[in-house]
Each structure stands twice: as structure tokens, then as C-alpha cells.
Amino acid sequence: MALRLPLPLRRLASLPIRSVPVGVRSGPNAGRRWSLAASGRGIWQGNYEKDRFDALAELVGEGDVFWDVGAHRGYATLIAEGLVGRSGAVRAFEPAADNLWYLRTHLRWNDAARVDVHSCALADQHGTADFGGEGSSVSHRLGGGSDTVPVRTVSGLVEEGLEPPTFLKIDVEGAESRVLDGARRTLESLDTDPDSTLPAILVSVHSGPQLTACLDVLRSFGYRIFGSTGLDPFMDRLDASWYDDPDLIALPTDGRLDPEAVRRMPSFRGGPELT
DSSP: OOOOOOHHHHHHHHHHHHTOEEEOOSSTTTTOEEEGGGOTTTTTTTOTTHHHHHHHHHHOOTTOEEEEETOTTSHHHHHHHHHHOTTOEEEEEOOOHHHHHHHHHHHHHTTOTTEEEEOSEEOSSSEEEEEEOSSOGGGOEETSSSEEEEEEOHHHHHHTTOOOOSEEEEOOTTOHHHHHHTTHHHHHHHHHOTTOOOOEEEEEOOBHHHHHHHHHHHHHTTOEEEEOGGGGGGTTOTTSBOSSOOEEEEEOSSSSSOHHHHHTSTTTTTOOBOO
């Protein structure tokens, strides 16, 4: 078994190279500059979570307001920044201090000035919460670890003046239903305003209970909901945690986005419809 250093030691070992940029070789972030210390897991080659980010390229377009909830180090944030164009906007939400350093550095290196970074977690109430965990930073979560981070809600931020999303991406390691619960007032307002539209939503789901809770919120607003093919192995494990995080895509039924675009995606072709 390969020896894996504890996370604090891995962070210390990465310090000499984290300010060294490399170019992403292919994929939706091809040509972007990325930290050498964070270029593993297929990021440098451009095939990191390819199916998930192909879905963004199909559904996010010029003028969108993209909220990246759980922005990590900014890979999806940079993709969205390129897709929304000059008339759009990107809001990146990330509570972890180490991730925030990378996120802000990657945005600066790539002149992504239209992205606003918010150093907080999103959930179902304002306040603070423990955050962190063992292992890779991609698995850190609310309720884990010893860091204390600010927590906000989608609805609270919108009520304070932040423009509501037209596309909401959520990847928050098991708190996804809490993010949706914290967006209810905004979703209700958009749903009843004839001049507004509900956002499209991409959710990474981490357990059976989270799937059930997310579906409850999305169905209450009439979304058409598609599961990726990666969801199939977990449909008989709705009372348990999962070893993977398959995706849901929820589309409003106002005709703004074509459901057939989802069905054509390789990672969703043949997946369950959960409407």
C-alpha cells in the first residue's frame, strides 16, 4: 500500500510549487494557467470530471449568472467565466482557506476579473459552522474538521442585493439539500414572477438521503429532473452514503433550455428521469 502523507504535511510539501503555473493542455479550460501543485487528478491533461463539465458547456451560455457553490480551486469557475461572456457574471462560493488561495490565484493568473469570490459556505441558515475533514480537500464538508467558517443562504444573499442565479452548480459534499432549502424563498419569488425564470441546477449527490431531500425541493418547483447514468448503481441504496457523487440536472419547464440537450450528453444518455 502506498504511503499517503497527512494533509498538513502534503500542504507544506506543495508550498514551493504552488506558485508555479502550468498550462491546461486540453478540454474546456485549455490554455488556462493552473498551479502545478494542484494539477493532478487529470486537471493538467484537461480530462478532470469531463462528463460533468461537458454538461456545463451544453447548458451555460452568454449572459448567464452562474453561481458556483463549492468552487474548490476554480476549475468549474473558470469554465463558467468563459461561457457567460462579457454580459454574464460568475459568483464563486468557497469556505476553505487553502482552496481560496488557489481559487483567487487561478482567477488572477487567467484575468478572470468578472468572477466575484465569496469566502463562505452556503446552506440553510446564516451563521457559522465547523468545516474540514480528513483526506483530500475535495472531500471537506460542513460539520467536519476544526475550522470555523461563515455560512450564508442563497435567499439571504439575494435579499441583500446579489443577483439571483440563472444557473446554480452545487457540489458541497453532503450538504446539497441544505443549499436548496436555503434557496427556497428565492425560487418561490422567481417562480411567481412572470418576468423571471427559475435557474437550471446541476447537483452532485453524495447519499441516498440527500437524493431524497434534493428531489423533494426540486419537485416542489416543477423542475424536470434528470439523473446521470452514474446514479443507477445507487438507486437501491437510498438509505446509505455512497462511494461516488453522481449528478442531477434540473431544468425549469419554461422552454429556455432544451431537455433533449441533456439526453444527448453521454453521461446522461439512458439515465433515470426523476421528475
